[in-house]
Every structure is written in C-alpha cells, then in structure tokens.
Amino acid sequence: MTSPVAQHVGRAWGGMMNLLVPNPCALCVWSDAEKYHLCRVCTALLRDQTRQVIQAQDFADALPLDIVTGQPLPVFAASLYTPEMARLVLNFKDHQRIKLAQVFRPIMYRTLQYATQDCGSPSYRVVPIPTSGAGMRKRGYNPVTMMLPSPLPDRLHCDPGLLKTRWNFFSRTAHHGSGVQARRESARRKFRLARRHQEPAEPIILVDDVLTTGATLAGAARTLQAAGFDIAAAVVLSTVIPRS
Numbered sequence: 001m002t003s004p005v006a007q008h009v010g011r012a013w014g015g016m017m018n019l020l021v022p023n024p025c026a027l028c029v030w031s032d033a034e035k036y037h038l039c040r041v042c043t044a045l046l047r048d049q050t051r052q053v054i055q056a057q058d059f060a061d062a063l064p065l066d067i068v069t070g071q072p073l074p075v076f077a078a079s080l081y082t083p084e085m086a087r088l089v090l091n092f093k094d095h096q097r098i099k100l101a102q103v104f105r106p107i108m109y110r111t112l113q114y115a116t117q118d119c120g121s122p123s124y125r126v127v128p129i130p131t132s133g134a135g136m137r138k139r140g141y142n143p144v145t146m147m148l149p150s151p152l153p154d155r156l157h158c159d160p161g162l163l164k165t166r167w168n169f170f171s172r173t174a175h176h177g178s179g180v181q182a183r184r185e186s187a188r189r190k191f192r193l194a195r196r197h198q199e200p201a202e203p204i205i206l207v208d209d210v211l212t213t214g215a216t217l218a219g220a221a222r223t224l225q226a227a228g229f230d231i232a233a234a235v236v237l238s239t240v241i242p243r244s
C-alpha cells in the first residue's frame with residue numbers, strides 16, 4: 001500500500017524526529033515519553049480508554065458456547081480496539097516497541113482481577129494464546145505472554161507452555177476460505193497441548209491481545225476442553241467494536 005518513496009521519507013522523517021525528541025512517545029511520536037514510552041497526553045488518553053472493563057462476549061460471533069446454558073464464553077476486555085489501541089498493539093508486536101509491555105501489564109492485571117472477582121473458583125490457570133511459528137521466528141517471543149503482569153493477581157498462576165500452535169502446512173489455504181464457518185474450521189486445527197498426560201486441575205482463563213471474531217479463543221478452548229480442561233473465561237487487551 002505504501003510506496004517505497006513514502007516509506008523512505010517516513011523513515012527519514014522519523015529519524016529526524018528522533019534527533020529532536022530523544023525519547024519519542026510510542027503513540028503520538030511528537031512528544032517526549034516521560035515514563036513507559038508514552039508522553040503525558042497519551043498516558044492520560046490510554047488511562048481514559050482503559051477505565052472500564054468491557055464484557056465483550058456479545059461482540060464476537062465465533063466464541064465457544066457453554067454446552068449447558070448455551071451462553072458464549074465470558075470475555076473481559078480492558079479496552080475497545082480504538083485507532084490508538086491499534087497503533088499501540090502494532091508498535092508493540094511489529095515495530096520492536098517491546099517495552100510497551102510495561103504499559104500493558106498493569107492494565108492486564110486489573111482486567112484479570114476483575115475477571116476473577118466475577119467467577120467463583122479458588123484458583124485459576126492463566127493460559128496465553130500462543131503465537132504462530134512464523135510470529136515466533138520473526139519476534140522471538142510471544143507478545144501475549146509479554147503482556148502478562150508478574151506476579152499475577154491472587155489465585156492466578158500462569159501456564160504459558162500448555163498450549164502450542166500446531167504446525168499446519170495447509171493453514172494458509174484454510175484462511176482463504178471466508179465466513180465464520182471457515183474461520184472456525186481453521187482455528188479448530190490451530191492448537192495442540194504441549195505436554196502429554198497433563199492433569200486438568202483448576203479452571204483456565206485464556207488471554208489474548210485482541211478479540212475479533214472469537215474464532216481463535218474458540219479453537220484454543222476446544223483443544224483444552226478435549227483434554228478435560230474447564231475454560232472459565234477469557235481476558236483480552238482490546239475488543240473490536242461490534243458492527244451495529
């Protein structure tokens with residue numbers, strides 16, 4: 001979409017700005033970041049956008065449904081996927097702004113806390129959605145795991161290695177299919193359990209960065225449920241705004 005010339009100009013401009021502002025804000029780029037890579041204005045903006053936890057299960061049409069109640073999996077989102085959140089997530093995942101994790105961690109902490117206050121189990125296992133093999137080769141880390149606070153809120157413990165992506169030669173072709181059914185079908189084959197003979201114990205809270213259709217969470221939930229795990233809820237940083 002962007003021409004090589006525009007990219008070059010953009011890079012040159014960015015480089016010039018870096019000379020003027022030694023520590024540019026990861027969101028607006030113009031102002032100096034004071035703390036955690038964001039300027040004062042963007043810190044306030046982010047605080048405003050993450051003020052209230054959103055129950056997002058009705059926003060996505062491909063979430064797993066409870067067998068008994070028919071209700072979708074509860075999903076707690078820290079924010080709406082606004083243009084600002086989209087830029088932050090993109091900078092974090094693809095533009096080497098890894099330290100933005102420090103911005104996301106307290107937000108995820110509050111959202112996880114909120115999610116577990118709502119549920120009644122004595123403890124929960126937090127399972128981040130694994131990154132694809134290509135994503136892992138590109139970045140060398142899983143951005144979702146990086147977003148998790150340490151320590152987690154009380155009664156939660158992290159199990160980052162439980163779920164893995166399945167290497168799938170046909171996954172690209174599967175993605176060419178359109179519609180909810182095709183996405184569900186490809187998401188179902190996306191994950192596998194990392195360790196065999198894993199004893200299912202406390203219920204699981206799945207964690208992902210952005211909720212769109214819910215197909216990824218559904219695929220992860222199905223893989224875990226097939227091994228006897230109970231999925232209590234999901235927590236995401238952002239949820240797309242539903243089409244009305």
Ligand SMILES: [Zn+2]
Nearest residue numbers: 025028039042
């Ligand atoms: Zn800023």
